[in-house]
Amino acid sequence: MKCRTCGKKASVNMRQHKLALCKEHYLEWLPAQVERFIQKYRMFAHDEKILVAVSGGKDSLSLWDILHYLGYQADGLYICLGIDSSTSLGASGGADYSAESQRLAEQFAAGHGLKLHIVNVQEQTGKTIPEWAEASLRGRGKPCSVCGLVKRHVMNRIARDLGYDVLATGHNLDDEAAVLFGNTLTWSGEYLLRQGPVLPATSGLARKVKPLFRLYEREMLAYALLRGIEYIYDECPFALGSTSIYYKELLNKLENDRPGAKLAFYLSFLEARKKGLFAEQEQVQQELHPCPNCGQPTSAPGLCSFCRMVKH
Ligand code: Q46
Ligand code: ZN
Numbered sequence: 001m002k003c004r005t006c007g008k009k010a011s012v013n014m015r016q017h018k019l020a021l022c023k024e025h026y027l028e029w030l031p032a033q034v035e036r037f038i039q040k041y042r043m044f045a046h047d048e049k050i051l052v053a054v055s056g057g058k059d060s061l062s063l064w065d066i067l068h069y070l071g072y073q074a075d076g077l078y079i080c081l082g083i084d085s086s087t088s089l090g091a092s093g094g095a096d097y098s099a100e101s102q103r104l105a106e107q108f109a110a111g112h113g114l115k116l117h118i119v120n121v122q123e124q125t126g127k128t129i130p131e132w133a134e135a136s137l138r139g140r141g142k143p144c145s146v147c148g149l150v151k152r153h154v155m156n157r158i159a160r161d162l163g164y165d166v167l168a169t170g171h172n173l174d175d176e177a178a179v180l181f182g183n184t185l186t187w188s189g190e191y192l193l194r195q196g197p198v199l200p201a202t203s204g205l206a207r208k209v210k211p212l213f214r215l216y217e218r219e220m221l222a223y224a225l226l227r228g229i230e231y232i233y234d235e236c237p238f239a240l241g242s243t244s245i246y247y248k249e250l251l252n253k254l255e256n257d258r259p260g261a262k263l264a265f266y267l268s269f270l271e272a273r274k275k276g277l278f279a280e281q282e283q284v285q286q287e288l289h290p291c292p293n294c295g296q297p298t299s300a301p302g303l304c305s306f307c308r309m310v311k312h
């Protein structure tokens, strides 16, 4: 297989794009793609301040790397969840997941001269994520819903308090297609409506964007490896056995037989939405009001779910 640009031996072959590239040209191609999507979906401009949610994994670190390379003003935010080897709740392995991912995020920031904000959930709320999950779920189920709630709250707060215009996350096409697949199986109109590469700023919350949403997981993996980015290889121990991993595997089977199917699935959804497939749901948007404690918009009467959880 030869590089389409220079004819040298290719390092990455992308069947879905009928494109093979050598290392040098792949490392030029991928950021150029990201720039094209930033423009096409009007994610942000060069004079805006961007906050990248960095987990220490390959996608978020690569996103930060690419935005820096493209000349955007992007700072990082690492949220320490307190997931370590003492974590119970049925998770196996993942020894010191949080400590190791924080070390890698800090190492990346220092190596590139970038600013990284660090928020420690335990210091801020008195408990780690597994402890919050234990307290609110009493050992039933995974801590992921609590974790998602806390991460969203912290990201919104930091973006608002420090004056960031945009919050960027490293979700790739495989992540987005798996969520879409799950929402489509149940035709969850409300969730489908909230899916997309750009969530406009509302009620004092920064705009949320996913600049990698059209890139396949394996394209991102190739980028991180070829760029020599050191990232945490293990997933969070609570991700093991999740339905989203199962959906990813199903979609990979489909992709294997029909290269490009995953991307087509996601892009057709965006197209259908643009044509008004969910117009009805769009009209019954929930009324939001600011939480009397933290000021973040919420649909719940009284305190938002985060403040309710932390106050108890
Ligand atoms: S970090 Fe948190 Fe994920 Fe771990 S506890 Fe679940 S939600 S799996 S992206
Ligand atoms: Zn080449």
Ligand code: ZN
Residues within 6 Å of the ligand: 291, 292, 293, 294, 295, 296, 303, 304, 305, 306, 307, 308
């Ligand atoms: Zn609140």
